[in-house]
Amino acid sequence: MxxxxxxxxxxxxxxxxxxxxxxxxxxxxxxxxxxxxxxxxxxxxxxxxxxxxxxxxxxxxxxxxxxxxxxxxxxxxxxxxxxxxxxxxxxxxxxxxxxxxxxxxxxxxxxxxxxxxxxxxxxxxxxxxxxxxxxxxxxxxxxxxxxxxxxxxxxxxxxxxxxxxxxxxxxxxxxxxxxxxxxxxxxxxxxxKPAPRPRPPVPVGAYADILLFRGSEGPQVAQLQRHLKYAYEAYAGHLVIDGVYGPQTEAAVKEFQRRTHGLKVDGIVGPATAAALNLWVGPPAA
Ligand SMILES: [Zn+2]
Structure with a gap:
């Protein structure tokens, strides 16, 4: 809501x-x-x-x-x-x-x-x-x-x-x-000096449109980097797979978004970009 x-x-x-x-x-x-x-x-x-x-x-x-x-x-x-x-x-x-x-x-x-x-x-x-x-x-x-x-x-x-x-x-x-x-x-x-306004907790799914972005770290970032590096070698072949979403990773994501019809070029991996990349960003499949 x-x-x-x-x-x-x-x-x-x-x-x-x-x-x-x-x-x-x-x-x-x-x-x-x-x-x-x-x-x-x-x-x-x-x-x-x-x-x-x-x-x-x-x-x-x-x-x-x-x-x-x-x-x-x-x-x-x-x-x-x-x-x-x-x-x-x-x-x-x-x-x-x-x-x-x-x-x-x-x-x-x-x-x-x-x-x-x-x-x-x-x-x-x-x-x-x-x-x-x-x-x-x-x-x-x-x-x-x-x-x-x-x-x-x-x-x-x-x-x-x-x-x-x-x-x-x-x-x-x-x-x-x-x-x-x-x-x-x-x-x-x-x-x-208002009484503290009750603030609704962040609802489940509030960040569903933001999966990985500049500053993110961890295995999902490494997976993203690996995928970009080997599938899009022309502009992402230089990526270092370190699990840190830094400027190079962001630039590669933007380039992918620029070349893919229908994606917003914002350097943020949301569901649309993840799907276009064929990227699994949830928990690993059994
Ligand atoms: Zn500052």
Missing amino acids: PQTGPWTGDPVWLADVLRAEGVRLVAFPGWRDRGHADFKDIRGVMAHHTGSDNASAASIANGRADLPGPLSQLHIARDGTVTVVAVGVAWHAGVGMYPWLPTNMGNWHMIGIECANSGTSPTAPHRTNWPDAQYDALVRSCAAIHRRLAQNSSRTIGHKEYAGRAQGKWDPGAITMDILRGDIESRIGAVS
Whole structure:
């Protein structure tokens, strides 16, 4: 049964709520149509630093050779300008865990905010190298999103809290998350101390359209790689069968999708792609 409520669907309301919160907002061309997939229910916000003080909104929209954009929904420059680059799913979270997130599925549930910031170091004191304007824009953006979703500030987490263990992430650097959450809560104010909204559990089959994707690991990935490598040697013969769904595997899946009529070219192995590949992705047959 589809879940309904303010948290469902892509956050097409992002620009409006951010403007209403008083941030200086830029809408990146094509922002409404950009994304790797559609959101599941939106559970919160994940804060990041880009790793460079100069990373542009365009770099977040376009991505890199090894990781196609969008890399997050929002970008915040050091002068506090917030750019909305996408409302669909973006590759910002990767694999990781958090108590109210399905393991490794953060991208399908979290709005990502990439802040142009080097992060300084994992141990730098709170707000080292964070200009007032940039930090204020981060607080306002999180507050605006949580208010829209009837959430409190506990729903802002750092990439380091989700993927510190899984990926060694330490962003956002020089941000003490509890202090940030306190500042967001003050900003949200009394209008948002809602009783925790009962949230339906993820229904069985909710991820049936997503079987394997960038960041997946294990024997099913190895099976996919083996199949691509030997059946589609022309463009997948170089694949290493290591069971890790990295950029090479994703590129090979995309190439297969591009060459196969009727498949969406998204680099995600769902039921249609798995069927076209003749790939068994369930438990092994007896
Ligand atoms: Zn990050």
